[in-house]
Amino acid sequence: METKIERAAPPREDRLQAGTAFCGTCAQLRERLGRGDGGCFNIANRSFGQSFGCQFTLSLAMLNTLRNTVVVVHGPIGCGFWSIGGYGTTRTMKRQRDPAQNSTPWISTNLDEGDVISGGEKKLREAVLYADREWRPEAIVVAGSCVPALIGDDVDTILRDMQKDVSADLVAVNCEGFKTKLMATAYDAVYNGILKNLTKKRIARENYVVPDKLDDLVWEYNKAHTVNVFNVGSMGRPDELELQRLLNALELKVNFLPCFSQPQDFRRVLDAALNVSICGTHDDYYVKHIHEEYGIPYLIDTMPIGRKGTSRWLMNIAKHFNLEEKARLLIEKEEAALDSALEPYRAVLKGKGAYISGGEMRIFVTAELIKDLGMEITGLKSHHVDGFIKPVMEDLEVSGGTSINIASQHPFEQANLIRKLKPDVILMHTGSGNITSKHGLPVLPLFNPGNNYMGYSGAFEIAYRLKRLLSNSQFNKNMQTYRPLPYRKEWYTKEVWSYIKEQ
Ligand code: SF4
Structure with missing residues (x-):
């Protein structure tokens, strides 16, 4: 993919002026958000902090949902602790979508003091070749932690050089923890890797020897009625089925991405009429890039939680397809049923x-x-x-x-x-x-x-x-x-x- 994507996603403190330190009232927060400078939340800090998460662990939480993928933790062994902690939950959630699935295999380059002097490239190359040989996955994702970033391992260049030696697509995710206090930067880091290496234009259709007009029409129709819904790792399958039920009622088809997807699903991301984020915190980096590169519109507004949130989310999607009247009738019926049940x-x-x-x-x-x-x-x-x-x-x-x-x-x-x-x-x-x-x-x-x-x-x-x-x-x-x-x-x-x- 010819892309303007940067090597690594910037910290959200810089990109969105996001912050992690505030205590007051909703009115004060609203007033700060309304200011011309966006509230300058990124300059606030604590003189004492008890604990906060590292973007590397949240990146692993997202990456470990991927199917047919192996994750290589490039760093000290401890950076991979989340992959042990979340093993059971992730496997259960994957099996809700596909009973044959297991947890995502992961290995670590286990960098130590010697590697800080001599560099981690050799261990990384060995780990990638091992992962390809052992599991034959569709993709190998290398998540770079603090140590390779500090010693200057250029994971992107190493993987580019190795791509010809392996059958899997190689994906570099630069998500070192020290770079940001905002864990949510992890979503951008993972999407950055997906954009660089997995989101590709489908070439099969352009390679047809004899063009098939009917096939083209079917494809165009499906594309015009398909919505990509960007799920979050915390969504169970029951949530997806409920949203699918509502969108199908509007005669729209649904793809759920990026969590619990296979690498090849990211090629299909371009075969849709609209990208819908479930949570703006999660997806803006990706859907905005897809819009800029491929012209696919996106929707970031509220989450489909509760009566009001769900109705607003649904109506926003319906407006894009000129289906407001159909959506209005559906919402009326659903809200009435919910009201009496509550x-x-x-x-x-x-x-x-x-x-x-x-x-x-x-x-x-x-x-x-x-x-x-x-x-x-x-x-x-x-x-x-x-x-x-x-x-x-x-x-x-x-x-x-x-x-x-x-x-x-x-x-x-x-x-x-x-x-x-x-x-x-x-x-x-x-x-x-x-x-x-x-x-x-x-x-x-x-x-x-x-x-x-x-x-x-x-x-x-x-x-x-x-x-x-x-x-x-x-x-x-x-x-x-x-x-x-x-x-x-x-x-x-x-x-x-x-x-x-x-x-
Ligand atoms: S802060 Fe750095 S060293 Fe610590 S777990 Fe996160 S990536 Fe690893």
Whole structure:
């Protein structure tokens, strides 16, 4: 592919002025986002931080969903820890799509002190040849961690040189952790590799010896009625089936990318009329490049979560295909069915306070769903903040005085805030549940691969699970009693933002 793609994706602090440190109210955040300078969130920092994620691990989380692929971790052995931690979940989620699938094989170049002096090229070449010989995969992805970036290993050039020696497509993903505090830069790093090496124009059609007019017409028709929906690694198959059901009802065909795809699927990305992002945080780097290079339009707006979010997402897609009337009838029918199904749950959940923590887009659309259930939003916590949240925030019926904390992890701030806000239930990003469970409050995972979260059926499932959870929170009370949070009482007397600088 002739491309203008850079060697590596820039950090999101530079590309989007995104930030990870803020504590205030929704009104203050909205005011900052509305400023001409975009809010300058990227200059804020902490004088003390407890923990935050590295973009390399999130890159692995995304890469490990790919099928017929081997991942080579180019770095010290410890950088691959996520591939062990996420092994079972990823395999389960892959098998939801294809029962024959296993977890993605991965190997490490295991760089050590000697390699820091002499370079990691030899080990990398050996690892790639081994992966090709052992698994014969469709693609080998080399994820470069901090060490090769620091010692100057040029992974792109090495792979380009090796391509003639292997049958797999070689993909370089430059995702060293030290480059950014914004984990979400990982999505850009992975898409950067996919753009450089896997997104290719299909050449088979152009090579036909005898052109087939009927075949061309069928292909054109299908392309004009196909939507690429950009899924996220946290989506279980039930979510995809619900979105597919709704889009099929509008007589549109759906491809789900990039998670759980095979490398060859990225060739088909160009055979669609519209690229639809489920979450702007995830996909803007890729869909904007595809638009610039190939002219395929894209849609980045809200997430299809809850009644309002799903209807808005669906209607936006319908508008692109001039299907508004059809979509309006579908939305009316779906909303009426959901409303009557939610009635008994609203009666129980009414007035309960929820604290929601996770990715920026997901927490705000989930807040809309929580409001729709008659509950109150007592506080929000987002991994980071950038301009993508602006349209959703403008539309949100959350009070301006609602607390919002921008922090990738840093659970000490969360503990302080929850002590002050006193919610009835916490909706928490999966992975932060262990420390959160010690607050003594029931915790609903913000997503769970086996459950349905998106679309109208997802809204019902969340209501059902919330009702069940609130009826008995003894487990979390026991956790609070026998495994209390580790912070001193003095910390709870301080302001939550005590360690945030340049706010
Ligand atoms: S910060 Fe660097 S060294 Fe640490 S896990 Fe991430 S990539 Fe590896």
